[in-house]
Amino acid sequence: MRTCSRATSWSSCVRSSRSEQPNGTYEAFAKFLLREIARALGLSFETMTGDYTGATYSSVRMATSENWPIILRRRANICGRFLQMIYEAWLEEEIDSGLIPFDGGLMGFIANKPAAVIANWRGPAKPQADDLKTAKAHEVYKNLRLMSDERIADDLGYDIGDEYERMAREAALRKQYGIPDPVPVQDDPVANALLNDKQKEAA
Numbered sequence: 263m264r265t266c267s268r269a270t271s272w273s274s275c276v277r278s279s280r281s282e283q284p285n286g287t288y289e290a291f292a293k294f295l296l297r298e299i300a301r302a303l304g305l306s307f308e309t310m311t312g313d314y315t316g317a318t319y320s321s322v323r324m325a326t327s328e329n330w331p332i333i334l335r336r337r338a339n340i341c342g343r344f345l346q347m348i349y350e351a352w353l354e355e356e357i358d359s360g361l362i363p364f365d366g367g368l369m370g371f372i373a374n375k376p377a378a379v380i381a382n383w384r385g386p387a388k389p390q391a392d393d394l395k396t397a398k399a400h401e402v403y404k405n406l407r408l409m410s411d412e413r414i415a416d417d418l419g420y421d422i423g424d425e426y427e428r429m430a431r432e433a434a435l436r437k438q439y440g441i442p443d444p445v446p447v448q449d450d451p452v453a454n455a456l457l458n459d460k461q462k463e464a465a
Contacts, residue, residue: 304332322391330388342383350379387419 293307300310306325308314314322356362357371364371364378371378390396400417403409412422436443 304329304336319391319395326389326391337383337385341385345383346379346381349381350375353379384416384419384421388417 296311297307300307303310306322306329308317308322308325309329353362354368354371357364358368366373396417400409400414404411404414411425415422415425433443435441
């Protein structure tokens with residue numbers, strides 16, 4: 263490292279480096295800095311840089327799992343609180359104007375506001391490295407009675423009530439037009455063999 267005395271002018275202390283610096287270790291050095299930055303931001307290296315070179319299903323899943331609690335806390339404490347205030351102000355205005363009926367009117371709403379404004383702010387689903395493997399995991403957990411439909415819907419970013427209403431509506435439409443109900447997916451040995459080959463290649 264070059265040092266300068268007080269008597270030396272700053273122009274004589276400046277040393278320029280050519281583009282090959284720091285030689286062959288530049289890529290490893292740059293990736294190290296990017297990994298540190300990504301970690302400080304609560305992101306994975308692949309998410310921040312878009313570079314998935316050498317990444318596997320397990321590594322991407324682990325990185326997502328580690329960062330997901332941070333995302334949920336930010337969603338609840340930043341986005342959720344901000345949207346909740348807007349929702350409460352909108353709902354109070356709608357009840358006051360009579361567009362939304364409420365027992366007791368505005369005064370009844372104010373008296374029961376903590377219970378009346380309960381909301382669940384659901385954001386996008388947790389990113390998945392492999393949708394097929396995630397679906398298989400959900401199927402196994404559900405068959406073992408370890409995961410309910412509601413938890414599966416939460417993992418996918420859906421509301422279970424909305425999904426049940428949609429399924430009932432679609433079933434009624436299929437019955438109305440004479441369309442048979444979907445057949446459950448059967449075990450496909452060819453697909454399983456391809457999946458196993460893909461896993462071996464990734465390993």
